Amino acid sequence: MDDLLREFVGETLDMMESVAGDLVVWEADPTDRSGLDRIFRTVHTVKGSSSFFDLPRITAVAHAAEELLDALRARRSVPAAPAVAAILEAFERIRQLTVAIAADGAEPEGDDAALIGQILSNLRGGLALAAGERGVEEQPAIPGAHDQVGPVTVVPQNWRSVRLPVALLDQLMNGVSDLVLGRNEVAAQLRAAGIDPAELSAFERLSTTLAQVRAAVGQMRMVPLRQLFAPLPRLVRQLSSELGKDVRLEIEGGEVEIDREVAESLRDPIVHVLRNAIDHGIESSERRIAAGKPAQGTLRVSARQAHNRILIALEDDGGGLPLESLVSRAIADGHVAEDEAPKLTPDRIAEFVFLPGVSTAAAVTGVSGRGVGMDVVKANIEKLGGQTHVRNRPGAGVTVEFDVPMTLTIISALAVDAGGQSFAIPRSVVLEVLLASSDAVQRQSAGGAGLLRVRGRMLPLLVLEELLGLSKTGEEADRAIILCRVGGNATVAIDVPDVRDHEELVIKPLPPLLLTLGIYSGMSLPDSGQPMLVLDVDAIAAGSILSDQGEEIPAASMAERDSELWLTCTVHHDDRCLAVPMTWIERLHDLPVAALSRIGERHVAMIDGQLVPMVVTGAIPEQGTIRVVRIGDGVRRLAIPIVDVGQMLPLDVEIPAEDALLPLIGLAQHDGAIIQLLDAPALLAETERAWPRREKGVTV
């Protein structure tokens, strides 16, 4: 059901409820003409909008009721009970039909002739009676019980809603933010007065309630995806008949909620992908039967929520992508060198559908195949801070996946400090965070351009203070390098003085004056009360370096990019080999055993004057030195004792596996040895839970 029809349903149900009351009031006091006028206008509105939506049954019933009401208005006398009953019955019928539309998106089959006859018979018969005769006529009070209406459904609860101007919601949100700031200030004053706010139960209750209200206000912007999916069956039916295909649509996950604004922006991409799937994905029935598939093609739209992101999968069971023509097109357009082509993996080729100018169609049809499309879809999804993926199953279909944030108003961001203020970098563009002092990175410069070499790739390097024209502060030790994804596939490194925190930020739009600077995409007012600007990394990169390079500077071959690089090592607890992703390794250390201490169940090591949590999986020698590998994401870090370092290998997960001591993403094998692939982010997160990081008064 599209938004308009949904609005019609909501409004009509509201009106039917109030109009029935009006009618009863008017019957009691016929001199009150305003009541009758109101009823007449309501029925007129319903008639008009139902004919706009092509709902013939509602239109016909409303039309009959309108005629009767018009006659009653003209007579200026006491209405006869049967006439009132007939109109009430008409309202009830309209209500029932509207409920059915709410459930199915269409008017149910049925016949209202008996009801309409009943209403119109009042026009011919005794329209109005003298006051003394009221109620004497012995017509059945509620006629038309034999009409077909289908089973009576109870009005779904979600229609009991109020319509609010968005400005009022914004005002409410601002008010709640105000309350939070006020609460923080009170807490600070309490602390200054020597009172621990946590011990003040009234204050605690205030905080809890405030958190709940804040969550509820955030919820107000959310709509179920059902609303977005509702017009799809009609669209699929229409397109498939236009193209002579037999297609069935399955929808799943309509209950998943998403920000209204994100839902709006998803509409076109979804329609586009479905259109493509029907046009060139799903084969004709004859070809499907010949291929041993059911004659009817299936499209599946499903949605699920993963943390604060929504994954929408659009799947067809058609013939899959024409990989060969994708490759030749990509070569022809200069996206790939000809000698590179044989090295491309099928997954990589499938991603070529997102290149500009590439079409999956053999022929241009009226529906799609003009080569404008998937690149625009990808760009639209990326504008939302989302990603697109395509999975091709040769001969069995294609799945296009959108991974989008649940809400635009709250983003997960890294707060970075520069020049005495904080800026936010959205997590959606951050690929990884490295310590500038890490051995994994090497700074270079060429012709004045800053470059960073990371694991065989040469990336453009931007220094945040230089970008923003801020003075550099002396402290160099803690600098971090944030690798960001920009412009689709390119990567840029940003050198920042300090990564402070991960934060969930409520984003507010920037005035045009600031937006046009091309540096910031929004702003936020975190609990600190100091406004924080959100960096538009894409625009910054486009403005400062990538304008003439476009893609990242090629250093790694395609094949190398497909498999992640791992460092193998032997660990204490196991004969098997552990592999640690190179991306997460900060460095290796040989530590004197004396640098380790044990606190309860946990171990901690003193490394370069800092305490680093240790993940100990076996016995630690009594004396001498031990070798550890230190991993981290620039904010969190930990060390794992190892026996020896093996080699650096590109590895892929072959089978998933679990291990009681260390989180794994799976197992791989190399030269006959089984290698455990460490899930570094999971281990960092686990360790953090055991050792909450305290820094600048912030507990993460």
Add this chain to the structure above:
Amino acid sequence: MSSGLYLVAGVGGTTIALPAETVEAVVRITALVPVPCAPPTIIGLATIRSRVFTLLDTALIAGEGTAQSQLMAISSIEGHGYGLALERVEDVIAIDRFGPAPAGLTSAWAQLVDGMADHQGRAILLVRPEAIVASAGTPLGAAA
């Protein structure tokens, strides 16, 4: 021009009148965060009761040279909150009518002024907040 209430304020040596209905409040400038790379007409972001206002240097926009302003008039334009820095705020008064803007205004002022009133022998220039915001992006005064 019709009669109404106006906030009378000083910008450089000139007295201006802002229509009272366009001004939400006049507040002291506190908690200012700069916006790196912004033109000099944008002083920064000021926060008042969890609303963030883009603070504009009214004097600089009017070509009077930057001034140390303590106060700002806050105004909402197309959903965004702006603060207009003012060196001095005099009063809110009723002005019956404004005549046309005087000839010979500097180009910076010409972009801002909508009319002039003779209020008890003093020339007061009518300035609308939208005009200040519109000029902040293309500051003739700042370039001069």
